[in-house]
Amino acid sequence: MEDERELEDPCFYAYLDISLENQCKELCDYMQSLGADIPDSSGVLDDDLTHIIESCHFCFQENKELEMEAALNSITSLLVCMDMNRGESLVKKFCKKLTREQSKKLEISCLKVLYLLYQGLQTQSTPRYEVYCELIPLAGRTGQIMSVFTDTPTLKKSFPRLTIDKLQHLYRLIHEALLKCKESEKAAKVIMELLGTYTPENASQAKEDAQKCIVSALADPNTFLLDPLLALPPVKVLEGAPIHELLTIFVTDPLPTYLTFYNENKEFVDSLGLSHEENVRKMRLLTFMQMAEAKEELTFDEVQDQLQISEKDVHQFIIDVLKTKLVKARVNDKQKKILVSATMHRTFGKMQWAHLRGTLGSWETHLKNLSNGLAAVVKLQADIMNKAGLEGSLAPPMVL
Numbered sequence: 288m289e290d291e292r293e294l295e296d297p298c299f300y301a302y303l304d305i306s307l308e309n310q311c312k313e314l315c316d317y318m319q320s321l322g323a324d325i326p327d328s329s330g331v332l333d334d335d336l337t338h339i340i341e342s343c344h345f346c347f348q349e350n351k352e353l354e355m356e357a358a359l360n361s362i363t364s365l366l367v368c369m370d371m372n373r374g375e376s377l378v379k380k381f382c383k384k385l386t387r388e389q390s391k392k393l394e395i396s397c398l399k400v401l402y403l404l405y406q407g408l409q410t411q412s413t414p415r416y417e418v419y420c421e422l423i424p425l426a427g428r429t430g431q432i433m434s435v436f437t438d439t440p441t442l443k444k445s446f447p448r449l450t451i452d453k454l455q456h457l458y459r460l461i462h463e464a465l466l467k468c469k470e471s472e473k474a475a476k477v478i479m480e481l482l483g484t485y486t487p488e489n490a491s492q493a494k495e496d497a498q499k500c501i502v503s504a505l506a507d508p509n510t511f512l513l514d515p516l517l518a519l520p521p522v523k524v525l526e527g528a529p530i531h532e533l534l535t536i537f538v539t540d541p542l543p544t545y546l547t548f549y550n551e552n553k554e555f556v557d558s559l560g561l562s563h564e565e566n567v568r569k570m571r572l573l574t575f576m577q578m579a580e581a582k583e584e585l586t587f588d589e590v591q592d593q594l595q596i597s598e599k600d601v602h603q604f605i606i607d608v609l610k611t612k613l614v615k616a617r618v619n620d621k622q623k624k625i626l627v628s629a630t631m632h633r634t635f636g637k638m639q640w641a642h643l644r645g646t647l648g649s650w651e652t653h654l655k656n657l658s659n660g661l662a663a664v665v666k667l668q669a670d671i672m673n674k675a676g677l678e679g680s681l682a683p684p685m686v687l
Contacts, residue, residue, distance in 0.1 A: 310364070401422050405419055436461055494524060539633075572607075
């Protein structure tokens with residue numbers, strides 16, 4: 288398998304039609320042939336499997352990935368056949384072996400085996416959750432997170448009886464893996480789901496998660512509607528903290544306010560892992576959106592002043608804005624103006640909902656008037672046709 292290829296569809300392969308004990312014996316012999324110092328098979332499944340798993344790292348060899356996967360898949364077939372009251376500890380040991388750091392090729396092979404083990408365990412099996420928790424970080428390291436995770440609704444169906452604590456732990460693992468794979472949009476959705484599991488009563492326990500959520504949203508170059516975060520209980524708990532002030536600036540304030548905040552809190556912003564240059568870029572876009580909401584015509588001077596750019600940079604900035612599809616506008620070079628035709632709202636609160644309701648109401652009225660007008664035209668047309676038909680029937684016959 289190449290580094291970039293996806294995992295196979297979740298299905299179980301057919302294994303050799305031999306007893307579990309004989310399969311263990313063959314695996315013991317194979318591990319010994321690779322140099323593993325383990326005893327000969329005792330015929331006791333649990334003991335043999337313990338020795339095999341402890342020595343399975345001997346088959347982790349570069350350029351022999353297929354042979355390695357075959358041996359590890361054989362171990363998997365034995366584990367899924369065991370009673371999990373006895374096999375749970377062995378499953379955990381096997382997971383630890385498969386998830387230790389090594390070359391990417393070997394890690395991808397281990398990921399395939401681990402995914403097969405996850406799919407083979409019963410849905411309600413306790414170790415299945417543990418296996419998935421080991422699977423996610425490995426998928427993140429290998430860039431294969433989207434092969435083992437699709438979305439949170441599917442995740443909840445896979446684990447319908449998880450406690451809130453376990454679900455929160457899983458969300459954190461997935462969030463970190465998505466960030467490693469540069470899936471920032473999906474990562475933002477997962478961290479929002481995580482914060483949604485907290486209530487006003489226990490929101491204070493989620494301060495660290497709330498800060499991660501804010502940082503993820505600010506760092507995502509495609510996230511511009513940020514005010515929903517302010518309504519989350521864990522984020523409300525942060526009121527008064529610098530991270531909450533920074534979020535509020537991105538929600539409502541212009542670029543100069545951010546620059547003042549950064550100059551006063553440079554070390555804090557840098558410690559969050561945020562890029563000041565990217566923050567400035569996003570704040571310019573957000574500030575322009577707010578200006579476009581207020582006025583349909585903006586002068587170059589206004590844009591230069593508020594966004595702190597030179598006149599020669601105005602055109603390139605407008606091109607960047609149009610690429611985001613946040614604003615529709617055109618430039619009038621002769622008058623040095625920007626003519627705005629549409630813009631996405633920077634915040635969407637009660638005022639915006641009221642405006643939307645008014646707009647939809649106006650459309651409804653226009654559509655009713657149009658419908659009534661068309662009905663009148665149709666009726667008039669029918670009356671004219673009926674009248675023409677009646678007059679034709681009363682006309683005298685033509686004399687030839």
